[in-house]
Amino acid sequence: MVKENKKTVLRTIRLSKELDELLQNDANSKRISVGAMLSNILTKYSEWDRYAEKFAMISLRQETIRAILEATDDDALIIKARQIGVKIPREFLMFWFKRTDLESYIRYIELLCNYGNFARFELKTDGRTYVITLLHDMGQKWSLFLRYVMEEGIMTSVGTMPRFEVNRGSLIIKIAMP
Template sequence: MVPKKKTSIVTFRINHDYEKALRKLAEEKKITLNTLANQIIGDYVDLNRYMEKFGTVVISKEGFETMLNALDEKELAKIGSSIGGKVPKEFILFRWKEITIENFAQFIKMYFDHCGYGRSDIEVNESSSSFSIRHDLGWKGSVFLKSFMDAAVQSTLGRPCEDIVSENSLVVRFRI
């Protein structure tokens, strides 16, 4: 038997226009208003409040692509390595207070989803980990993300990486 998650009944007031918009969104997603409210609150509790406290800046995809295209590949790799060498470890310690492969995987999923770097698929087993990333940022996006991921894995987990890079995707593998 699978234990049920504990829930609480909470009553509060919201602006009528927000209620209408939430009901419409729930209907479009084909989920209940309750499920949508739980997702929104969960996103804030699990992610957004930490991103705000950590000082994460969100930029439009178009703005990010413009910056990528303005830099040469060598500079992009340098920037990706610099960010990847600092941010993941600091954020993981800030959010979870402990460096583990599970917390690293959660960080990558959260960070990529929130910052719009792309979609990630993560496989972790006893001996290795694979992070597959699909994005729409072109070759220069792949250069940046490869450098970011390699530095993130090295500085946070102390592991060297093997990479497969293409125009809009990247696979990063490392031994645990």
């Protein structure tokens, strides 16, 4: 999704010397200014953290999720993914966006990827179809899990049946435009 330029305001804040040094070091390592880094931090807070906290989200290392997935039978994984897909995306959309439509669902996937580290997100369109590519290092079972969560979530929240290409390190979702 393309973000439009927004008007900005100047705000002065007081930081401890230690916090300022930490921000400066991290900004230098990313080759951005401290101001840009603070803007990124505050954007993440506004788009994700303030909601994630209320939505009872937890953070786990990818290694932990991968181990759980590998210990799970494919049939059980698909059943749970479908159950999650029917419930969680719709709740998320209503909580975050106050609506369930294709635009908000695509934004939901983008947020999960950008801040929840589900995958690397890419969106393209040919004017008739949205093509969402999710790239990850989590293996085949993660792709399988995402496929069924997304299928149920899109059908329940948007009312359309997407098409999928499932691979070990990627999931491609094709959704016809309304």
